[in-house]
Amino acid sequence: MRAIAVERDGSQPRLIEKPRPEPDPGEALVRTLRVGIDGTDFEVIDGNHGGFPAESDHQVLGHEAVGVVEESNGTALEEGQLVVPTVRRPPDTANEYFRRGEPDMAPPDECLERGIDGEHGFMADYVTSPEAFLVPVPPAFEATGILIEPMSNTEKALEHAYASRSAFDWQRDAALVLGNGPLGLLTLARLQSEFERTYCLGRRDRPDPTIDLIERLGATYVDSRETPVAAVPAEYEPMDLVYEATGYAKHAFETIDALDQNGVGVLLGLPGDAAFDVAGGRLHRTLVQGNRALVGSVNSHVEHFEAACETLSALPDWFSDALVTDVFEPAAVDDAFSRSPDRIKTVIEFDSR
Amino acid sequence: MRAIAVERDGSQPRLIEKPRPEPDPGEALVRTLRVGIDGTDFEVIDGNHGGFPAESDHQVLGHEAVGVVEESNGTALEEGQLVVPTVRRPPDTANEYFRRGEPDMAPPDECLERGIDGEHGFMADYVTSPEAFLVPVPPAFEATGILIEPMSNTEKALEHAYASRSAFDWQRDAALVLGNGPLGLLTLARLQSEFERTYCLGRRDRPDPTIDLIERLGATYVDSRETPVAAVPAEYEPMDLVYEATGYAKHAFETIDALDQNGVGVLLGLPGDAAFDVAGGRLHRTLVQGNRALVGSVNSHVEHFEAACETLSALPDWFSDALVTDVFEPAAVDDAFSRSPDRIKTVIEFDSR
Numbered sequence: 001m002r003a004i005a006v007e008r009d010g011s012q013p014r015l016i017e018k019p020r021p022e023p024d025p026g027e028a029l030v031r032t033l034r035v036g037i038d039g040t041d042f043e044v045i046d047g048n049h050g051g052f053p054a055e056s057d058h059q060v061l062g063h064e065a066v067g068v069v070e071e072s073n074g075t076a077l078e079e080g081q082l083v084v085p086t087v088r089r090p091p092d093t094a095n096e097y098f099r100r101g102e103p104d105m106a107p108p109d110e111c112l113e114r115g116i117d118g119e120h121g122f123m124a125d126y127v128t129s130p131e132a133f134l135v136p137v138p139p140a141f142e143a144t145g146i147l148i149e150p151m152s153n154t155e156k157a158l159e160h161a162y163a164s165r166s167a168f169d170w171q172r173d174a175a176l177v178l179g180n181g182p183l184g185l186l187t188l189a190r191l192q193s194e195f196e197r198t199y200c201l202g203r204r205d206r207p208d209p210t211i212d213l214i215e216r217l218g219a220t221y222v223d224s225r226e227t228p229v230a231a232v233p234a235e236y237e238p239m240d241l242v243y244e245a246t247g248y249a250k251h252a253f254e255t256i257d258a259l260d261q262n263g264v265g266v267l268l269g270l271p272g273d274a275a276f277d278v279a280g281g282r283l284h285r286t287l288v289q290g291n292r293a294l295v296g297s298v299n300s301h302v303e304h305f306e307a308a309c310e311t312l313s314a315l316p317d318w319f320s321d322a323l324v325t326d327v328f329e330p331a332a333v334d335d336a337f338s339r340s341p342d343r344i345k346t347v348i349e350f351d352s353r
Numbered sequence: 354m355r356a357i358a359v360e361r362d363g364s365q366p367r368l369i370e371k372p373r374p375e376p377d378p379g380e381a382l383v384r385t386l387r388v389g390i391d392g393t394d395f396e397v398i399d400g401n402h403g404g405f406p407a408e409s410d411h412q413v414l415g416h417e418a419v420g421v422v423e424e425s426n427g428t429a430l431e432e433g434q435l436v437v438p439t440v441r442r443p444p445d446t447a448n449e450y451f452r453r454g455e456p457d458m459a460p461p462d463e464c465l466e467r468g469i470d471g472e473h474g475f476m477a478d479y480v481t482s483p484e485a486f487l488v489p490v491p492p493a494f495e496a497t498g499i500l501i502e503p504m505s506n507t508e509k510a511l512e513h514a515y516a517s518r519s520a521f522d523w524q525r526d527a528a529l530v531l532g533n534g535p536l537g538l539l540t541l542a543r544l545q546s547e548f549e550r551t552y553c554l555g556r557r558d559r560p561d562p563t564i565d566l567i568e569r570l571g572a573t574y575v576d577s578r579e580t581p582v583a584a585v586p587a588e589y590e591p592m593d594l595v596y597e598a599t600g601y602a603k604h605a606f607e608t609i610d611a612l613d614q615n616g617v618g619v620l621l622g623l624p625g626d627a628a629f630d631v632a633g634g635r636l637h638r639t640l641v642q643g644n645r646a647l648v649g650s651v652n653s654h655v656e657h658f659e660a661a662c663e664t665l666s667a668l669p670d671w672f673s674d675a676l677v678t679d680v681f682e683p684a685a686v687d688d689a690f691s692r693s694p695d696r697i698k699t700v701i702e703f704d705s706r
Contacts, residue, residue, distance in 0.1 A: 100522050107614040108642055164517035164646060169453050249634035261460040267641050274634035281602035281627035287649030288620050289461055293517060294647045296640030 036064035062123030066145025389417035403470035415476030419498025
């Protein structure tokens with residue numbers, strides 16, 4: 001079968017042939033329809049994140065997938081069922097986090113991540129997975145099911161952020177998303193129904209498809225070259241929620257200044273090492289006197305995938321179409337992994353029903 | 354009546370005479386029994402925190418009080434009832450935070466604080482207060498009711514911290530309190546019943562009454578001169594909760610490194626301005642990959658005072674006695690406000706029943 005993988009001595013993803021996997025007991029065989037590309041894939045390709053599966057000279061990429069159950073193999077899944085696989089797998093035997101159904105809360109060294117860290121991903125004609133890690137989704141998600149995994153990360157992050165504000169009467173007036181990539185835009189769309197006013201920060205010139213999408217959602221585009229994060233309250237308004245989806249190291253700290261009284265900053269980006277000077281005393285005091293919080297969040301579990309499904313179903317029809325700008329066949333791997341400012345979400349289509 | 358106040362041109366608190374206040378409609382007159390001294394009082398004296406009441410040439414100190422209702426003045430309070438006053442008052446008319454019963458969530462410019470910012474405090478023979486800000490407490494708190502206000506701040510802070518960890522199955526194995534002042538020790542005592550193992554960080558040599566108290570509680574004393582905060586996981590263990598009660602600016606950032614996977618840092622100290630270099634990228638990433646959170650918290654509301662009452666009632670009898678090391682008459686104001694390493698909690702006693 002076809003697969004898109006990086007090799008240990010390679011710097012670019014390639015289309016390779018490898019045997020179709022056989023499902024173990026408790027696993028189903030899934031025929032892959034589509035797999036999305038995101039920033040993490042580029043970090044994996046560049047060797048900056050995750051790692052190869054043990055004893056493998058290559059790693060199949062891809063962690064945002066939708067497929068069809070090809071062989072139920074004795075599981076409760078029905079053949080033909082549309083499914084989205086979750087990403088984390090137990091490293092050896094299941095540890096406490098997996099037993100609790102919360103693999104997203106496991107430390108990095110107590111889980112593998114398909115397509116990212118220690119396991120092959122989903123960019124292949126067929127994949128196998130334990131039943132428990134395959135989330136059934138409605139047939140309408142054949143084309144857009146690849147958005148469920150990234151949205152599930154937002155479901156989890158916001159669940160934790162909202163929980164942190166649940167001990168008092170939190171006012172949800174204004175929210176700011178840092179980053180206009182696919183995760184930022186998905187989050188912005190979700191926040192429309194929960195906040196009076198929403199903002200999305202990027203560094204792009206018009207005309208730009210992400211700015212169009214931001215404004216079509218009813219949000220305000222903030223150009224970070226004109227208005228740095230810490231200046232947002234003065235230029236616009238202080239924020240009840242800031243969602244960091246860029247991985248720029250300074251944003252975690254600038255977020256504190258962008259928050260309103262009692263606001264929460266949600267951190268999802270994964271910056272590299274960077275040291276810099278901060279007004280640490282003032283930031284510390286600002287957190288305390290304003291009852292502010294910073295909440296870090298990574299990954300998601302099955303319930304977040306189910307919630308993401310509901311969230312995406314409730315978004316306007318045009319949104320997913322506007323977000324998924326580019327669809328490639330596996331053979332067009334080089335084109336698929338080239339970068340362009342006109343693209344928002346790029347998808348590789350292995351098959352359709 | 355007697356009162357202990359700082360004057361606009363003075364640098365030390367003095368015993369003064371001023372008229373006994375008359376309760377307005379809706380207010381009760383309270384005869385003060387005891388008032389505690391804490392670090393905030395010294396910051397007020399030094400002019401580093403809060404401010405004088407408008408049009409007053411002095412500010413009566415004190416925000417940790419217990420007293421007896423002297424005149425109910427038509428309120429539902431009974432004369433003779435033991436009460437503890439809350440600290441925050443509306444600046445003019447009640448704003449949304451006071452209307453919701455959450456004055457602790459108000460921004461600094463939308464509230465006054467008795468004895469701290471813009472209102473006279475409780476270090477006087479008599480004080481008046483609206484009924485809503487007087488919390489009835491059992492008679493057993495005559496001597497130790499001054500611990501209810503500081504403990505209420507911990508009740509509020511932990512309520513918010515625990516809320517931030519409520520979206521998953523949080524494991525409460527180990528907790529670390531930064532600071533062995535009265536607030537740190539009160540918090541350490543409260544955490545005994547909730548965590549398997551507790552630690553308290555200070556910078557004192559033995560013999561020391563706070564170290565004795567830490568060890569009598571069953572906790573481990575961590576000397577920050579030997580083990581800095583960020584080194585605590587390597588030397589002891591990573592922490593599920595870190596409670597910052599020193600106001601040292603760098604602690605907010607070092608706390609991130611002291612936390613275990615899925616841990617929460619609770620910030621209560623109020624540092625001054627200080628700028629310094631941080632490993633910002635790594636700290637940001639550590640928050641994200643470990644699902645860690647930082648939660649700032651200030652002040653408390655009536656329900657937290659009620660919770661503090663229950664918490665203190667459940668602590669061993671010896672604890673409050675060991676914590677309140679020094680009791681002075683108002684005339685001994687100079688002694689009361691001198692500092693000594695042998696003291697933990699200093700109290701001024703205006704009257705007893």
